[in-house]
Amino acid sequence: MTGHILQPMFNPRGVAIFGASERKGAVGTMVLANLVDAGFKGAIVPVNPKYTQVQGLPCVPDLLHLDQPVDLAVIATPSVSVPGILRQCGMAGVKSAVILSAGFGEGGEADRSDGKRLMRESLELAQQFGMRLMGPNCLGLMRPSIGLNATFSHNQAFPGKLALVSQSGALVTAVLDWAQSRGVGFSAIASTGDAADLDFGDLLDYLALDTQTTGILLYIEGIKDARHFLSGLRAAARMKPVIVLKSARHAAGSKAAATHTGALIGADDVFDAALTRAGVVRVERITQWFSAAQILASSLSLRGDQLLILTNGGGPGVMATDRAADLNVPLAKLSDGTVTALNAALPATWSHGNPMDIIGDATAERYDTALRLSLADPGVDMIIVMLTPQAMTDPTACAQAVIDVVNSQTGYKKPVLACWMGEKLVNEARDMFDAANIPQFRSPETAVEALSYLLAHRRNRQVLMQTPGPALAEKYPDVAGARMILAAARSAGRKVLTTRESKAILNAFHIPTTQTILARDADEAMLAAESLGFPVALKISAPTLTHKTDVGGVRLNVRSVQTTRQQAQEMLDRVRAQHPEAQIEGITVERMAEVGHARELLLGVTRDPVFGPVIAFGMGGIAVEVLRDRALALPPLNGLLIDRLIAQTHAARMLGPFRDEPAVDRKSLDQILMRVSELVCELPEVAGIDINPLLAGEFSVVAVDARIELTERMPIQDPYAHLAIHPYPASFQREIVLDNGQVIKVRPIRPEDAEIEQCFVRGLSEETRYFRFMRMLNELTPEMLVRFTQIDYDREMAFIALYTPEDGEAVEVGVTRYSLEPDGESAEFALVVADEWHGRGLGSHLLEMLIDYARQRGVRYLFGDVLLQNEPMRQLAARTGFSEQVLESDKDAIRISRRL
Template sequence: MTTLYFVTKKNLEVSIMGHHYLHQLLAAHTIAVFGASEEPQSIGSLVLSNLIKAQFKGKILPINAKCEKTQELTCYPTLEAALQHSGLHVELAVITSPADTVPSIIEQCGAHGVKGAIILSGGFSDTLQGKRLEQNFMEAAHHYNMHIIGPNCLGVIRPSRGLNVTYSRNQARAGNLALVSQSSAVCTAILDWAEPRNLGFSNVITLGDATDVDFGDVLDYLALDPLTDSILLYIEGIHHVRGFMSGLRAASRMKPVVVLKAGRYEDGARAATSHTGALVGRDDAFDAALDRAGVVRVNTITQLFAAAEVLASGMRLQQNRLAIVSNGGGPGVMATDRAVELGIRLAPIENSLMTALNKVLPKQWSHNNPIDMLGDATPERYEAVLKLCLANEQVDGVLAMLTPQAMTDPVGVAEALVRLKANTKKPILACWMGSALVKAGREVLFNAGIPHFPAPESAIEAFSYLTTYRANQKMLLQMPSSIESSEYGEPDIIGARLIIESVLAEGRKVLSTTESRAILAAFHIPRLPTILARSAPEALVVAESIGFPVAMKISSPDIIHKSDVHGVRLNISSAQAVRSVYQDLMDSVKKQRPEARLEGVTIEKMHSSKTARELMIGVARDPVFGPVISFGTGGTAVEIHRDHAVALPPLNDYIIRKTIGRTRIARLLGEFRHMPAIKCEGLIEVLLRVSEMVSELPEIMEMDINPLLADENGVMAVDARFVVGYPSGAGRKYSHMAIHPYPIDLVRKLQLADGTDIVIRPIRPEDAEMEQEFVRNLSMESRYMRFMQALRELTPEMLVRFTQIDYDREMAFIALARQNGKDVEAGVARYAINPDKISCEFALVLADDWQGRGLGGLLMRSLMESARNKGCTMIMGEVLADNGNMIRLMTRLGFEKSRVEEGVVTVTKRLTDDAF
């Protein structure tokens, strides 16, 4: 039976698809250079010169009405004249002419079918006139479906094509590193730094003002670029966070990504009005985003290439236990100091390894890690020791260090490392200290692809990149839902939203104490009951009702931190004290803050625990990454302690434990001295509930739960404060978050016409094995029709792309049936949103035994509904003309045949409000 199938040209899920649109621009056969000039120092002249020097593998058409010839090439007055004379089709335009000429040039290019332009010209974002010009050329680009790199950028280099359309003095070598930079100046510095080090590039792309093509687009392209093994990013700021995070996560699933970001200590961070806001800065949020994206961050250009080198080598870690082997004690100690600073564990030398080392080392060796083999260490001694370390189960990687002493053979030791590398999968790093005496040894290491470094600190940092990459790749696999299961049931999201809406309707932003407690209650966060008293007699009645001792706190929408105005009294244990404290609180606060509106005093039962730790959970709204959740030490001195860790929602158990573990107070949560360990499950539960809160309520701008008391019995929110506001943006669900949650709301339990129960749900990373088995079990014909080649099973890269998806811009629904006590995949449908953001392309394949039972229609309806909810107005695909089953299904679903070409039928459907 012929399978239902679909293959697209652009679908990002398929590794054998047609190229990304940027590849089609950067692999252009004909380039038009607007502003090409005879003036040696002009940008147009430098671009043209670079193209010629790079030996561009295509045709160059210089465009300039003021000259007839430049650099031995005919110069044309207009694009139309160039096309008529040459008979060529231009794929890429490079524009170096003044800003006021750019809109008309883009109009010309679009009218003649040019699909992309790189605008090196500047002068757009600085003035109102420049912004109007930018708006004009972007309107023309959108009209003609053109893509723009720039403006105000250095340009692009793709050495394998001989493409260098920059005004840089550098000609990049061909290699496997891709460099993407927001700064032209930094890009030229990196290129200059890389040249004497023989570092090569697959692509060098500068973004400039990024009016169209941004990080997300470039990362999508590089993720599937076969010439790119690892990606380097220089970032100054993020314009489109969701696109950035989507592209970054997609790329890092496929290959290592290393990020260098400027502005770690930005002075322009917003003024904070809460404890959390005072603690969480923009760089904290950026780090949290990179953690979730599976990438590695560095702080210098040297570290950028070191990280790229060690990650691109393919070396990976199981844990972070390092053995340091050296021919001198001092270098080993220096390496150890840096390892301790970075949290790298020195591998223990257990008894069997100690015995083995004693047999190959002099008696005076260090008998510890780092392993000092003494200054007369020969290549044979190095090889024997390193071989033993690499074979030991307690060692995850080795660092071989060498100083050029009298009896040292740098080349011989390097050759020993090369032999060892061939027989192990564990990381081997080298540190050859010195210069002239070790130069030949470094060349051996370089030629063998062994990462090597001139100093102990840089070698240890390189090993730390492996540990960071391992940890962040695990974070990348986490796909939390917005709502996690809880023994307390579903949160009352509607009730919480109604409270917030009523506050906003009154023109307020800060919730009262009782309103804040109500929000906590809606999300099942343990809290102390609080009652507002508006007079001293009323306070007495409340205190008597809930029982002594009580805590009394001033209630005012204008006072952010009650303790700052001495508005808190604790352990009040008598009726007489209640009345006097009430009046004292009112008088004292009125005197300090006469302008503040005082609602009264809240009264709550004292929470007594001799073993409680004071913690804080907060939420701050980062201007780029949206809500950021903070955890750390609580109390009145949180800004002094500054002990906190941050994470981007949504959270799950794994992410929460990692976040808690990064704080100093984490060491005090376990058992120590007379203090029992806290009930960690209760703390995790609260953080999960906070994650739900900020995911489902975009109106929450800031929140503090401080203190959150945690002991062996659980946790209790003693005080909470919320700041709310109207969310900005398109208003689509979860648009306020940088990371789209797993869409648990799209899980459906359905039944086929024959009574078979199935579950249709979005795919998850842990479905990889099931997806692989599904493809293996397809008939040969089905696999060929789905992938258009004799594919036996999915490659690792394809499996990653199939199962680790970005739910914001793509979707894959799998249909599951229960067979022999386990879930079996019966079919899968997927779409990817096109760059125009309003259309998408779909794919559908069913297992051979599940065809003709109505499953294809159910999957497609789920797919179309999801695409429509994401803002798509058109869904399209291409079907083989002889695939009658698929064509009949598409006809039943209302698709139209729009084109038949080379045995392929294009089917399209408008996603209207009509029911599917």
């Protein structure tokens, strides 16, 4: 695979600073000084026509006659000059730029149009020359390991393994100041600013594969492209922990919604649901963010979740225990053997459990013994060691004992965190822990919280690894019929469907509903009730009246013809009198649902302006806004995601048996949730759904009332553009017949294919593996296996070919894949076929299928690097329309490419 497009930005051979000067306090002056002070070993080129020398370095007026390699330009000049500078950089072959300048439309009305014009020109030039831009209006970029500090911050960062990406430059400076005092280092620091070009998605995509980065911190104020953001976030979180701090949790701009579902959901709730789906961890306070930074910087890993709290004070132990309970961090149970050993070594008054209180006069030797025995207990996965500076305790000696025990661990090292409480008496101990790279915290609560972030990451990976659900289940819905109903409503000038239309849409997706008849007047209502059978429900039919109960438009358990006529007439008269402006179609008559010991639930969909459709589930009925019991998830869903969605609600406790109530039909409930997920995936014109109540009982689950609202505009051509997460493309499964008549199934890869993918690679000959990976490789590393099987269907695709013998299970016999480049138009591909299947036409079938899919996804250029001696691949590429070109960077390989 070729290097990442952001490699020149994060690892430049040379840096040009436009606006470099000697003027005190100028941004260009600080950037140049920072770059020199950080010890950047590449070329440093000040660019300013006013100087011939700046800060002791030769200064050039432009880059047109440059004789040094420059990959990164840092621009600290007025905004009006930026387009010209970018043109100059493009002509000089510079592939990346950091625009520190402001003045691109972020100010008042007077300069907004000119600023936007300048930004538009800058982006067009960047695209013309294949250049990527960070900013504008940003703090800059750091890569401490190579001495790259292209910022105007007053801080220098230590090298480390933690990456920081922030929309706020001010927050970056605060983090750097904190990190310097703690000795925390960074692999990369990026301030995105206005993110006109590079945004979170691009940077996360790079950091996901960056070998220097083991953990990522994000500070987010807003998201522009949800699909791109989640795509990069999911890619990064598959490889390493990601901790997010987001501001504006209570956005004043959140508008009240007309539906029950919309009334329950705020923008921050949706953001939480998106982060959960991405497998990352969110913190709410900057202090928690710092705690997360410290734990990530230590590169700790967890193999279990059982926590032991070791302390010399009972109170702090209880505090830690309480916080662990708050955060669902389970406490370890000491084995009998460990307890016996501790009894022999500790005072008789020790706590004999967890928290392990080794008494206030604990010595360094006592800490040593207790910690060693605890680490040896197989039931203990992680430990927080705490100390309060009591009269008989030496905090420094105890800290050294803890450090010695931690460093003596061999093989896998269980995480150990320190919490030395106090100030003056424990400052030296804290410095010792920092120097030993042992995370240390000032309070029991923050120590437990820090470990909870690692645990949350471990748990969230289970969600992250879920395939984003098939677009269609085995029993296909009538999508075409549903679209005709929606089109008819839109043609009639309506955005809100009637109850009957809404239920028809649900029925098209096999969601059970109560049978409904529309009656124009009280007499028709009487006839409809007699036809359906009693008891019935009467509901006003008026699309503009959202909440029928609030206007007196619902009557339940009507049990006779006479009562039906009377109730229907009263309802019509009352609603017409109170709402003369409403267009009333009549009354819907429904047979009362009989599901057996019913629970009233809410199932809804709303459209978030950033993340698109969001599914809500919780307790329903008329008090839904008062109860406010709901959980959210982004579609598409699958079984595990549905289980987690339901488990987050109070309603989950009512679904099982309690008192004399039997359990609800959970299988039917799960199926309906899956069908609603299908509906919103396949019908992008649906803006909102309200199913309230959804009656769930022991015999069945049925949608009693439904309301569907349409989007303002017709959706664009891409059928899944409205989704933040691309669904599993089940429709691209194929059966192909090889030249010898064998039938092969080809389908998109799934995460659960990891085992057969590994077996496939192991079964390849040494030569075939070398041809595919261009290096000696016996099997896929865990990281490679994750990358190859847990793919993002929006920007990559992998088709695997499966052969199922008559007497065995399916085996993988070939795979082809592509990965979209950050330019969004070109993609790198690869293909490999099992040795024993060579010469049967399988490679041609796979490559043609990949080309067809890539073309449909808007890929314009497909390329791949092939070893010169890989003659079979070169011949296949030639037959399929690929051309060859020599690679200057690698004399042993060529690049094959094709315009699609």
